Amino acid sequence: MMYEKLAEFYDALVKDEEATKAWVDLIESYLPKGKIMELACGSGEITIALAKDGYEVHASDLSADMITQAKAKENSELVEWNVMDMCHFTGEDMYDGILCLCDSFNYLLKEEDVENMLQGVYAHLKDEGVFIVDMHSMDRLEEFQEEYNEAGRINGHEYQWTIQTIEDCIYQNFAFYDEDGRSVLEQHIQKVYEPAWVMNKLKETGFKVEVLTDFVYPGICEGEKQFYICRKEVKA
Ligand SMILES: C[S@@+](CC[C@H](N)C(=O)[O-])C[C@H]1O[C@@H](n2cnc3c(N)ncnc32)[C@H](O)[C@@H]1O
Incomplete structure (x- = not known):
């Protein structure tokens, strides 16, 4: 099982306040304040920052240990936490925005998992809602x-x-x-996915997509991560 033992060391190993701020700034530039769900929220650093900034935040992760770490943090009571596999997105709530950050998407190893995840996201987004997902670049x-x-x-x-x-x-x-x-x-x-393959999957699901590399560079270029900003298009 992943993120069991690592959960207690995760923040000590990777917590990066500058990166958290960059993620929050990016999200706030695309997503007006509203009701959001963060999938694979991990130890909840970005999650809690968004809740403090005024979003109504639901957050979920496959790892109960990561959720325990998140719940122990200051201001965690601002967030509704849940253990959930993002490939089986359940619940009745509809969201203005859905997030999947810090290369969590790359944990999906099978095409079927990617498709289930994207369909769950589409089904839980309000019309014109925004889905933001980042993933490792081919570099x-x-x-x-x-x-x-x-x-x-x-x-x-x-x-x-x-x-x-x-x-x-x-x-x-x-x-x-x-x-x-x-x-x-x-x-x-x-698993690292070809951007063209990802774009195709997102468009097939029903999203209009804009891509950035490393937070600020438009399109696919050299860098560590691609960010896909996806708007739900209502199917005719
Ligand atoms: C690199 S961490 C990123 C955590 C968080 N997004 C952050 O900003 O730090 C990846 C997270 O994805 C979660 N994860 C992996 N596969 C998942 C799945 N199928 N459903 C939900 N969460 C998953 C892990 O438990 C872990 O917390």
Whole structure:
């Protein structure tokens, strides 16, 4: 299972206030204040920032441990939290905006999962509602051809984190060591999708799409992430 042991170390490893601000600014520039759902919300950094800024926020994640971390944070009571697989988007609520951020989309490994997720998003968006999703660019596959290796100590535990490309996927391996040397391991696999394939899936689902690279550059260009800003077009 992913994001079990990692959940307690996630913020210590990746929390980045500057990036959170960039995400919030991007979202606020496309999405007027209203009712939103963040899928795969993780430890809830962006989620809570949006709730503090006045959105009515629902948030969900597959990992109950990540939701527990989020709920422990200041202002978490502003958000309605839920454990949910984004491929099985349930509930009666309709949203002005739906978000899936920080390469969470890349955890969908099968075409069927992508289609189920996109159909669930479309079904839960109000007419003209906005779906914002970011994902790893193809350049990331190149970047991790050579293994990235990080080791250190966080929250009183030694850890090791490696990232490597194998074919069209990025493999991340985490090891957290107890005082007695015993380790807990987690492996994460993220699939990197061709932008043209993603665009096609989004348009087939019924979205009008604008793409940015690395928050600000229009279209697909060199960079770490593509951001797809998708507006629900009402099917005739
Ligand atoms: C890289 S983290 C990003 C978390 C968060 N969006 C953030 O801004 O930090 C990826 C998250 O996706 C979640 N996730 C992976 N597959 C999922 C799925 N099928 N449904 C819902 N959440 C999923 C993981 O549990 C994890 O919390």
